[in-house]
Amino acid sequence: AQSVTQLDSQVPVFEEAPVELRCNYSSSVSVYLFWYVQYPNQGLQLLLKYLSGSTLVKSINGFEAEFNKSQTSFHLRKPSVHISDTAEYFCAGYTGRRALTFGSGTRLQVQP
C-alpha cells in the first residue's frame, strides 16, 4: 500500500479559479510533510513543508497547505491560479525509512 496518496492524476482549471490538490498519508508516515513542484523541463523544487507548529503552512507564491491529523491529509490549495502555475505537484513524507516517499503526482493544467 502506498504511504502517500495523491488522489487526482490531473486537475484542469481555468485561470483565476481556486484549486485544491489532494494528498493523504498513511499512519506510518511521520508528521513531516512536503509539497514539491516540477515545472515543465525543470527539476523538483520545494514548495512548502509542515514540520511542527501551525498546521497551516504557506508558500511565497500564494499556495497553502493544511496538515489535518484526523483526516490524515495535507491538501494543497490556492485561491486564484495563474497560467504560470501549470506544473506537476508532488506530495511527500517520511514513511519510516530516513528518506522521503513521494506520491504519484498531480498535473495542474491552468487554462486561459
Added chain:
Amino acid sequence: GAGVSQTPSNKVTEKGKYVELRCDPISGHTALYWYRQSLGQGPEFLIYFQGTGAADDSGLPNDRFFAVRPEGSVSTLKIQRTERGDSAVYLCASSGLQGRGYTFGSGTRLTVV
C-alpha cells in the same frame, strides 16, 4: 556549489552497457539521496547516504545497481548490464538537516536503446 549538480544531463546507451551517473551535492550537506523517476510517476527512492556510508539501500531494484560516495561529497550511481526498463530520469538530492526536505538536482535522463 550553489546547487546540486548532476552530470551528464542526458545519456543514451545501448542495452547491456555500463553507465555511471554523477552527483555533486551542495557543499556541507551530509545526506545524499538517489531517486528514479519514470514517465508519469513520482520519484522512487533508490539509496540514501549519510556521509560516506550507505545508510539505506533498500530501494535499489537489483544487484545491477550500485552507488558510492567515497569522500562524503560527490556520489556516483553505477548501473551494469543496462536494460531498456532502466530508462528514466535519475534524480539526486542533498540535505543538511534530517527531516527538513531536500534540494534536488536537475536529473540525468537515461535512455537505454
